[in-house]
Amino acid sequence: MKQEANDRADKSAISRRELLKMGAVGGLGLFLGAGVMKGFDIVDNNKPAASMLTNANGIIPFYGRHQAGIVTPMQDFVCMGAFDLTVTDIAEVRKLFQDWTAASARLAKGEGVGEESNNALVPPVDTGETIGLQPMSTTITFGVGPSFFDDRFGLASKRPSKLVDIPAFKRDELVEEWSHGDIIVQVCANDQQVAFHALRNLARIARGKAVLRWLQQGFQRAGAADPKGATPRNLLGFKDGTNNPNVADEETAKQIVWAQAEDGAPWMDQGSYMVVRRIRMRIEVWDRTALGEQEATFGRYRDSGAPLGATGEFDPADYTKLDKNGKPVIPADSHMAIASMGGKVKIHRRGYSYSNGIDLKTGQLDAGLLFICFNRDPLQQFIPMQTKLAELDRLNEYIEHVGSGIYACLPGVKEGGYIGDTLL
Amino acid sequence: MLNPRISLTAPILGMALLVSACGNNASAPANQTTDAPATATAGQQAEQPQAANTTDSEQFQDAVKAYHQFVIAQTDQFVKDTQAFVDAIKANDMEKAKALYAPSRMYFERIEPIAESLGDFDPWIDAREGDVPANEWKGFHRLEKALWQDKSLDGMAPVADQLLQDVKMLRVKVEGVEIDAPMLVTGAVELLNEVSSSKVTGEEERYSHTDLYDFAANVEGAYEIFKVLQPTVEAKNKELAAEIDKRFKELDATLQPYRKDSGYVLYTDLKEDEVKKLSQAIDALAEPLSQIGTVVEG
Numbered sequence: 001m002k003q004e005a006n007d008r009a010d011k012s013a014i015s016r017r018e019l020l021k022m023g024a025v026g027g028l029g030l031f032l033g034a035g036v037m038k039g040f041d042i043v044d045n046n047k048p049a050a051s052m053l054t055n056a057n058g059i060i061p062f063y064g065r066h067q068a069g070i071v072t073p074m075q076d077f078v079c080m081g082a083f084d085l086t087v088t089d090i091a092e093v094r095k096l097f098q099d100w101t102a103a104s105a106r107l108a109k110g111e112g113v114g115e116e117s118n119n120a121l122v123p124p125v126d127t128g129e130t131i132g133l134q135p136m137s138t139t140i141t142f143g144v145g146p147s148f149f150d151d152r153f154g155l156a157s158k159r160p161s162k163l164v165d166i167p168a169f170k171r172d173e174l175v176e177e178w179s180h181g182d183i184i185v186q187v188c189a190n191d192q193q194v195a196f197h198a199l200r201n202l203a204r205i206a207r208g209k210a211v212l213r214w215l216q217q218g219f220q221r222a223g224a225a226d227p228k229g230a231t232p233r234n235l236l237g238f239k240d241g242t243n244n245p246n247v248a249d250e251e252t253a254k255q256i257v258w259a260q261a262e263d264g265a266p267w268m269d270q271g272s273y274m275v276v277r278r279i280r281m282r283i284e285v286w287d288r289t290a291l292g293e294q295e296a297t298f299g300r301y302r303d304s305g306a307p308l309g310a311t312g313e314f315d316p317a318d319y320t321k322l323d324k325n326g327k328p329v330i331p332a333d334s335h336m337a338i339a340s341m342g343g344k345v346k347i348h349r350r351g352y353s354y355s356n357g358i359d360l361k362t363g364q365l366d367a368g369l370l371f372i373c374f375n376r377d378p379l380q381q382f383i384p385m386q387t388k389l390a391e392l393d394r395l396n397e398y399i400e401h402v403g404s405g406i407y408a409c410l411p412g413v414k415e416g417g418y419i420g421d422t423l424l
Numbered sequence: 425m426l427n428p429r430i431s432l433t434a435p436i437l438g439m440a441l442l443v444s445a446c447g448n449n450a451s452a453p454a455n456q457t458t459d460a461p462a463t464a465t466a467g468q469q470a471e472q473p474q475a476a477n478t479t480d481s482e483q484f485q486d487a488v489k490a491y492h493q494f495v496i497a498q499t500d501q502f503v504k505d506t507q508a509f510v511d512a513i514k515a516n517d518m519e520k521a522k523a524l525y526a527p528s529r530m531y532f533e534r535i536e537p538i539a540e541s542l543g544d545f546d547p548w549i550d551a552r553e554g555d556v557p558a559n560e561w562k563g564f565h566r567l568e569k570a571l572w573q574d575k576s577l578d579g580m581a582p583v584a585d586q587l588l589q590d591v592k593m594l595r596v597k598v599e600g601v602e603i604d605a606p607m608l609v610t611g612a613v614e615l616l617n618e619v620s621s622s623k624v625t626g627e628e629e630r631y632s633h634t635d636l637y638d639f640a641a642n643v644e645g646a647y648e649i650f651k652v653l654q655p656t657v658e659a660k661n662k663e664l665a666a667e668i669d670k671r672f673k674e675l676d677a678t679l680q681p682y683r684k685d686s687g688y689v690l691y692t693d694l695k696e697d698e699v700k701k702l703s704q705a706i707d708a709l710a711e712p713l714s715q716i717g718t719v720v721e722g
Contacts, residue, residue, distance in 0.1 A: 086708065117718075119717055121605075121606055121717030121720050122716075122717035123714050207707050207708050207711040208709070209708075211704045211707075
């Protein structure tokens with residue numbers, strides 16, 4: 001089968017050790033037999049962090065079968081912006097996506113957004129803060145929200161049935177200014193300035209056509225801070241992502257991540273549905289919570305990340321094991337127990353921590369998780385999972401969901417085409 | 425004769441008409457001083473050589489001439505309206521002075537980059553409290569504070585006299601101002617930057633809250649520059665000219681709901697999302713407008 005450039009880039013970013021492990025995963029999947037898809041629940045805890053890979057400063061091609069930034073190993077930083085269109089003519093939207101495509105292909109290569117002129121009487125074409133900097137594995141990923149399909153552009157009939165309005169979940173505290181948007185642009189890079197630069201220039205290109213609705217930057221521990229690439233920790237101090245499916249495996253990614261033509265919207269073939277939740281953590285409350293309660297909340301030991309009652313991070317969780325009082329060692333309402341969904345429902349999480357200073361009203365830290373996930377069918381994946389979490393998760397005491405968005409991340413684009421050309 | 429009331433209510437697209445109607449009205453005030461013709465300095469900010477075939481063209485020189493006429497006409501009217509405002513201050517007629525304050529300032533706001541290029545007129549006429557040392561603070565905003573904050577005009581007569589004198593001096597200076605290409609093409613964006621930095625934030629008129637008058641006047645001033653350059657821009661880049669024209673119209677429509685009687689609603693009457701829309705409309709226009717410097721290329 002022909003490998004597109006993007007896939008190649010993702011593949012090339014996988015270490016020899018990972019490849020060996022993937023072989024083992026395949027074998028294990030067969031051995032387990034009952035596994036719906038091979039590779040689930042198995043993550044190599046020795047894989048280097050994305051930003052420490054040989055290509056950390058390099059180029060991830062913008063063009064490809066899939067958009068980059070979805071199954072691409074996570075970079076250190078994200079800069080994510082939601083836009084609302086101010087134009088009503090679809091030709092202008094098309095022009096915007098064409099201009100964005102040209103700019104993004106250059107940004108991925110570490111170039112400015114366009115050729116500079118020497119005319120001192122006009123502003124520079126590019127804003128300049130990345131002059132002399134490496135490409136830093138920049139990926140730029142575009143998606144469109146449900147409002148893109150309202151009556152403004154005549155696209156209502158093209159709205160995929162999978163692009164549902166996210167239902168209101170129990171305990172949601174959503175605010176409009178952190179939710180929705182006609183278009184989402186996710187920029188990831190191994191340098192914060194490089195990531196910001198890309199979004200800033202895309203926003204500039206959009207002026208007169210689209211305005212920023214919200215913008216959130218995020219981070220994880222840098223690759224340099226963790227050369228071994230252990231599972232990253234969230235701001236509550238716990239490892240987060242241990243059970244992420246191995247989307248480097250093509251079949252796994254197809255099952256979990258990539259929309260297929262036969263799913264009902266042919267123009268979305270090889271795209272993916274992204275859900276973003278801005279989840280604020282009640283940092284101060286968590287900080288005064290006893291270790292035992294913290295671990296019971298996650299269902300894991302803080303230090304090792306092992307499921308309670310086990311020793312290694314990747315040991316299987318035993319939900320039947322009882323303590324001396326006859327209670328489950330892993331509480332049934334722990335985050336891990338609820339999120340595991342009996343091993344049947346999987347999403348590909350690609351979230352980042354965020355910190356936005358302090359809440360001026362309370363003086364408390366405004367920090368948390370910019371939850372980002374990709375799935376092939378939100379109705380079968382994200383929504384049932386979040387419904388259950390919102391209902392039962394013990395972690396809810398320490399978090400609140402303040403922002404929400406769902407977006408159809410467009411299929412990858414071939415050189416000469418433009419982002420969204422299958423839709424527009 | 426330019427009717428100041430018309431310029432407040434007429435959409436900006438009417439400005440060109442207004443200007444041509446008063447273009448022959450550029451007589452200097454009687455008490456003109458005899459300074460040598462002033463030379464603008466703003467042109468120095470762009471050092472690259474200008475390609476001769478565009479800026480020396482008859483079309484471009486006509487644009488400069490037309491814009492100079494506009495500046496002179498605006499300043500003429502500025503002197504007259506400032507005279508009336510100053511008279512009201514000196515007559516201790518608070519209500520009349522308040523009514524005349526914002527409209528009379530609009531003439532200055534339309535030509536601000538030119539005034540700024542001519543020396544210290546901006547700090548003399550338009551400084552806000554804190555922009556200059558307290559003992560040097562004078563001009564419109566000093567009187568604004570007296571009218572709206574202190575609610576007393578005690579001691580303001582000398583400030584009013586000085587203001588009128590400074591405005592008359594400005595009128596003299598604009599007669600001989602040399603307007604060059606860089607000044608024109610950067611002036612338009614500078615006017616919109618004024619809006620972005622202080623008008624749309626409500627910082628310009630902190631006591632009277634008449635910021636939208638300044639907002640509209642800055643936009644009108646920028647539109648006038650675009651208007652005179654439009655044929656040149658069109659010849660060079662038709663798409664750019666059309667986009668700028670369209671964004672001006674959109675901005676005008678965005679401003680429309682806030683026109684009231686012969687003026688504008690107070691800044692404090694705007695809701696947060698209305699301020700945001702106005703600000704974004706300025707950004708949408710200023711970005712393509714910042715490209716009109718391309719007309720100076722060869």
